[in-house]
Amino acid sequence: MAYHEHSAAVAAPLRLQPTVGVERDWAAAARATRVKTHRLPAHDVIYYEGDAADRIFELIEGAVMLYKLLPDGRRQVVEIIGPNDVFGMLASKTYDCNAETLTPVVVRAIDRREAEASVEMQRHLTLCLLGQLETMHEHAVLLGRKSAAERVASFLMRFVPERGGPDCPGPRQGTKDERLIMLSMTRQEIADYLGLTIETVSRVISDLKRRGLIAIEKQDRILINNVCGICQLTGAQ
Amino acid sequence: MAYHEHSAAVAAPLRLQPTVGVERDWAAAARATRVKTHRLPAHDVIYYEGDAADRIFELIEGAVMLYKLLPDGRRQVVEIIGPNDVFGMLASKTYDCNAETLTPVVVRAIDRREAEASVEMQRHLTLCLLGQLETMHEHAVLLGRKSAAERVASFLMRFVPERGGPDCPGPRQGTKDERLIMLSMTRQEIADYLGLTIETVSRVISDLKRRGLIAIEKQDRILINNVCGICQLTGAQ
DNA sequence: CGAATAGTTGATGTATCTCAAGCAGGGTGG
DNA sequence: CCACCCTGCTTGAGATACATCAACTATTCG
Numbered sequence A, B: 001m002a003y004h005e006h007s008a009a010v011a012a013p014l015r016l017q018p019t020v021g022v023e024r025d026w027a028a029a030a031r032a033t034r035v036k037t038h039r040l041p042a043h044d045v046i047y048y049e050g051d052a053a054d055r056i057f058e059l060i061e062g063a064v065m066l067y068k069l070l071p072d073g074r075r076q077v078v079e080i081i082g083p084n085d086v087f088g089m090l091a092s093k094t095y096d097c098n099a100e101t102l103t104p105v106v107v108r109a110i111d112r113r114e115a116e117a118s119v120e121m122q123r124h125l126t127l128c129l130l131g132q133l134e135t136m137h138e139h140a141v142l143l144g145r146k147s148a149a150e151r152v153a154s155f156l157m158r159f160v161p162e163r164g165g166p167d168c169p170g171p172r173q174g175t176k177d178e179r180l181i182m183l184s185m186t187r188q189e190i191a192d193y194l195g196l197t198i199e200t201v202s203r204v205i206s207d208l209k210r211r212g213l214i215a216i217e218k219q220d221r222i223l224i225n226n227v228c229g230i231c232q233l234t235g236a237q
Numbered sequence C: 001c002g003a004a005t006a007g008t009t010g011a012t013g014t015a016t017c018t019c020a021a022g023c024a025g026g027g028t029g030g
Numbered sequence D: 001c002c003a004c005c006c007t008g009c010t011t012g013a014g015a016t017a018c019a020t021c022a023a024c025t026a027t028t029c030g
Helices: A022-032 A112-117 A119-145 A148-157 A187-194 A198-210 A229-232 B022-032 B112-117 B119-145 B148-157 B186-196 B198-210 B227-232
Strands: A036-042 A045-047 A055-061 A063-071 A075-081 A099-103 A105-111 A180-181 A214-216 A222-223 B035-040 B045-047 B055-063 B064-068 B075-081 B098-101 B105-111 B179-182 B215-216 B221-224
Touching: A063 A187, A063 B119, A075 A119, A075 A187, A075 B119, A105 A112, A112 A119, A119 A148, A119 B064, A119 B075, A119 B119, A148 A187, A148 A198, A148 A229, A187 A198, A198 A214, A198 B105, B055 B098, B055 B112, B064 B186, B075 B119, B105 B112, B112 B119, B119 B148, B148 B198, B148 B221, B148 B227, B186 B198, B198 B215
Parallel strands: none
Antiparallel strands: A036 A105, A045 A099, A055 A105, A063 A075, A063 A099, A180 A222, A214 A222, B035 B105, B045 B098, B055 B105, B064 B075, B064 B098, B179 B221, B215 B221
16 A cells, blocks of 8 residues: 555645756656656655555655564664655665655655656666765664764754764854754654664753753754754764 | 775786676676776775775675774674675765775775766666665664664574565475574674674574574584574564 | 643663673694 | 684673653643
């Protein structure tokens, strides 16, 4: 059973936004093939593990999580997909994960055969895959070797992509080094992404709050008071 | 400092083995571009994290591990590369991992620019990447959600690829369900791959031996007496 | 307003880590 | 050829980070 038809709902009119660089070719290629743009609400299943993988998806807007389940119900969120990322590409015939929206999203669904036929699309897909593989490497380090506090700190830093990298500009002089972020994930989803329990995630967040490093504005709206401080807790610095 | 020149040593004569399917095109493409085949001994560094990623590698024979280090020395082996796999492809300019041989290997080094220019090569690379991403998803489940015993059992099952999958044929009737495998990794490397300590890996292996599920022939030569039994300990069944 | 859902906090348990000692195999040199 | 050393592995005892279980609180939404 691929795709929740009741929620896939209104296939929104194909509205291609302006793009740049290699994106331009991709968009052109997309236009030429059988592409459908969909709007989905939050917490909606896009596909299940084991479904026939006959379509690939490009996320235009919002966030999607990919997760796997063990037979006894343990869950691991393996990837969090953001705008311009592609998901649902497989070497095999069926999806290897479940895909579920975290927020309301706009996705483009592309027929697999057509995507495979287009050279431009291949190039775009490969680029996406390379980024994802790199992210997975980083995530393996987190899951295999980091403490609970380091995992949560690393998770928070995901939302401040311009900081923490090798070319981190550091805090701007004269400004408070703060940043408001929207998690758009429940504690359970965060826990399943970080390989922790909901209670441990909660405790770490409470601790960061107590230490004044963050403030909780509204459960999943978090104000990082000190980006550098959080960054130093990731274990990577 | 890319590549240990002292060990890259003799660039062996380019010997292309017979290939099938899409592989054929790839081999032809490889022949046409600047490709160099190298033989390296076991435990040799191919590249370091941060090196300029100007070449990609195809493993012809042997095994390679990719690993990342945290500043305090914690290590995570993020991928184990086998024959026909490609590694060292990046979206960015530098390698994101260290690459080290586990066994003596034969690798083909391809100039990155040329690989990017060839459509056939792109197709091959994409296929490899898809497989690797799927493997990483599986590994994330292992690292995030499995117990030490389940991790070691899953690791052992890696060496019996025809079993444990969705189309597992089960044990052959009338034969003992056993299998001799070569780990070609030290306990430390296994531990760093599974996100455990060397002692925990050792204890789990000892326990499997005590329960008669495996026999240790020679440290890294393990006889699985009961493949089905090990498979049931992976947590995935 | 009240039920339902999501998140927090505390007390306790346990799987795995850490530290420490002993053991085994493989290679070297006397 | 055998003793010795070196390295990698195993085993034990104790510590600890995180999980589990359970109660309570906050938020959301009808």
